[in-house]
Amino acid sequence: RMTDAHSPCTVCTPTRxxxxxxxxxxxIPRGGRVFTGxxxxxxxxxxxxxxxxxxxxxGYATACVGKWHVGLTFRDAAGNxxxxxxxxxxxxxxxxxxIDGGPLDTGFDMFFGTACCPTxxxxxxxxxxxxxxxxxxxxxxxxxxxxxxxxxxxxxGMVADDFDLEHxxxxxxxxxxxxxxxxxxxxxxxxxxxxxSTQAVHLPSFPAPKFQGTSGKGPHGDFIAEFDWVVxxxxxxxxxxxxADNTIVVVTSDNGPEVTSVVHMREDHGHDPARPWRGMKRxxxxxxxxxxxxxxxxxxxxxxSVSDQLCCLTDLMATLAEVTGASLPxxxxxxxxxxxxxxxxxxxxPVHDYVIHQGFGGxxxxxxxxxxxxxxxxxxxxxxxxxxxxxxxxxxLPNVAPQAAGQLYNLDTDPGETHNLYEQEPEKAxxxxxxxxxxxxxxxxxxxxxxxxxxx
Numbered sequence: 308r309m310t311d312a313h314s315p316c317t318v319c320t321p322t323r324x325x326x327x328x329x330x331x332x333x334x335i336p337r338g339g340r341v342f343t344g345x346x347x348x349x350x351x352x353x354x355x356x357x358x359x360x361x362x363x364x365x366g367y368a369t370a371c372v373g374k375w376h377v378g379l380t381f382r383d384a385a386g387n388x389x390x391x392x393x394x395x396x397x398x399x400x401x402x403x404x405x406i407d408g409g410p411l412d413t414g415f416d417m418f419f420g421t422a423c424c425p426t427x428x429x430x431x432x433x434x435x436x437x438x439x440x441x442x443x444x445x446x447x448x449x450x451x452x453x454x455x456x457x458x459x460x461x462x463x464g465m466v467a468d469d470f471d472l473e474h475x476x477x478x479x480x481x482x483x484x485x486x487x488x489x490x491x492x493x494x495x496x497x498x499x500x501x502x503x504s505t506q507a508v509h510l511p512s513f514p515a516p517k518f519q520g521t522s523g524k525g526p527h528g529d530f531i532a533e534f535d536w537v538v539x540x541x542x543x544x545x546x547x548x549x550x551a552d553n554t555i556v557v558v559t560s561d562n563g564p565e566v567t568s569v570v571h572m573r574e575d576h577g578h579d580p581a582r583p584w585r586g587m588k589r590x591x592x593x594x595x596x597x598x599x600x601x602x603x604x605x606x607x608x609x610x611x612s613v614s615d616q617l618c619c620l621t622d623l624m625a626t627l628a629e630v631t632g633a634s635l636p637x638x639x640x641x642x643x644x645x646x647x648x649x650x651x652x653x654x655x656x657p658v659h660d661y662v663i664h665q666g667f668g669g670x671x672x673x674x675x676x677x678x679x680x681x682x683x684x685x686x687x688x689x690x691x692x693x694x695x696x697x698x699x700x701x702x703x704l705p706n707v708a709p710q711a712a713g714q715l716y717n718l719d720t721d722p723g724e725t726h727n728l729y730e731q732e733p734e735k736a737x738x739x740x741x742x743x744x745x746x747x748x749x750x751x752x753x754x755x756x757x758x759x760x761x762x763x
Contacts, residue, residue: 308613309649312600313676314562315621315642316665317589317690319424319509322561322620323377324350327357327413329624329640331663334750339669340378344397344422344429344464347378347390349408356639358624360414362500365631368490370417371410372483373504375434379422380407394446397429397465402442411437415502419482425506426472426513429464433478443467456571457512457526473513475506480537484544491548498631503541507534510565524576527568542603552605555630559620560598563588566691570698585704585724589690591666591674591683592724608650616649617676619662625753626650641751661742663752666690675743679719682729682739686714715739 315325320341321332328351332338337350351357359369381389381400388407389396410418419435422428431447433440443465452461452472461472471478483503490499507514507530514529518536522528538558545551564580569587572578586592600618602608625643628635635643642663648654657678666672666689674683683689686706693703704725708714711729715736718724729736746752 309600309602309616309618309646310613311615311617312559312598313596313617313619313662313664314560314598315596315619316667317562317591317595318667319374319561320350320376320378321665321669323375323504325642326561326620326623327351327359327377328355329358329621329635329643330355331621331642331665331752333663333665333670333673334641334747337669339665339667339671342376342378342423343392343427343462344394345379345381345389345400346392346423347408348380348388349378349413351377351408351413356636357414358627359410359500359502361624361628361633361635361639362631363414363416365633366498367631368494368497368499369415369502370483370486370490370499371415371420371502371504372418372486373420373479373502374423374425374506374509375410375418375420375504376423377413379409381422382407392429394429394462394464397443400430400439402439405437406434406439407437409434409437417486420479420504421475424509425475426511427460427462427509429462431464431466431470431472433467433470439467441467441469443470453511453513453526455512455526456575457510457530457567459567460510472511473515475513476533476537477515479503479505480540483541487544487548487550491550500627505534505537507531507537508564508568510567512568524572524578527572528576528578554604555607555627556601556603557623558599558601561620563590563595563597566696566699569594583722586688587691589667589688591664591672591685591689593681593718593722595666595688595690596664602650604650609652612652614649614652616646617657617659617662617678618644618646618649619659622646622658635756637756640753642753644753659753661739661746661752663743663746670747673743673747675739675746676718677739677742679717680735680739681716681718681724682736682743683714683716684712684740684743686711713740 512527512530518533581594584593586594625645629645661677664674672689708727715729
């Protein structure tokens with residue numbers, strides 16, 4: 308269990324780009340963008356080495372199931388790219404045409420999932436491979452959807468007749484299980500990589516009927532229970548195909564908990580999804596990007612072990628490169644460091660000198676963490692508008708240094724980020740600002756790889 312793990316960004320699209328490439332999204336054009344509907348094109352540039360491509364080059368079969376959300380290129384009847392969000396853009400899609408820039412173009416052998424957030428965005432339809440399986444024919448009728456405080460996040464887009472908003476995760480699970488079983492039967496000696504991306508627990512909280520009312524903590528608690536069950540079913544399938552003892556399983560999240568989920572769970576059930584951190588999804592405070600990371604690898608990762616190593620989801624690429632013996636070039640995974648020694652309990656020294664955090668809005672809201680020190684190179688949350696959001700005003704803390712250029716916190720003594728030390732510790736603030744500037748200018752946060760440099 309990694310207790311100091313972080314999503315690269317405080318929202319989903321940039322985080323998913325960063326996880327799949329090992330590069331922070333703010334370093335690329337449109338790196339703060341969040342797509343909806345037909346939005347795109349893909350953030351992953353042609354020729355950019357990705358995690359699945361790296362593993363496929365090492366002989367792995369690769370599959371992506373669930374939410375993609377890194378951008379796609381849909382086309383209209385004339386073959387022109389659409390790459391726009393909103394209802395009218397979705398209505399213009401020619402669903403007979405190939406979708407460009409998706410998982411099949413970035414290293415995955417198989418894809419079944421959705422373009423963006425499955426039950427939130429303008430296109431409610433499944434994609435299989437590089438085409439929509441069943442084209443949407445009508446606009447979503449929200450009148451028949453569940454109505455509760457955790458439900459209000461459905462854009463009135465186009466929906467296919469086989470797209471059930473309460474069964475999405477069960478459909479994703481079935482497709483992952485089918486792929487695992489077929490792979491085990493057809494290619495039992497070939498290693499595999501499955502990237503399973505659930506809808507749970509993103510808003511809206513629409514648990515499947517079999518989970519409704521099971522948690523005693525409302526619809527969102529039921530949705531968390533469903534997510535837990537999905538993970539358990541995937542582990543059962545690994546045991547069924549005799550792969551559980553030789554498969555690395557990583558469970559994590561692409562950002563902190565959503566505003567609605569945090570506020571209502573606090574008020575309705577006395578549960579705080581962000582505890583003990585300040586902030587939530589979109590915020591550059593800890594609650595926006597400190598995420599769970601659970602790692603299971605029997606015989607390699609000691610059972611019940613806990614690590615407080617500072618790490619980021621970008622690190623998965625370098626970690627799996629070391630696991631598989633892949634060589635990463637310097638122009639790839641520029642923000643990725645291997646956690647393999649930490650997972651095995653063999654490395655106590657930090658794998659990172661520092662880690663960068665990206666708030667909502669790309670390079671306008673960056674933060675840097677080194678040891679216990681964290682500098683936000685901006686005022687405010689870097690995400691949610693606490694002074695304008697009626698439900699967030701109750702959580703707005705006084706700004707003790709309103710004239711400062713940024714925020715500086717010592718998380719050892721102030722984990723809640725309540726005491727801005729920017730003006731009291733000017734040397735530390737300046738040191739971290741220089742380090743952040745250096746990383747931006749150099750285009751990387753991990754050292755140049757010696758092996759790659761020697762090979763060049």
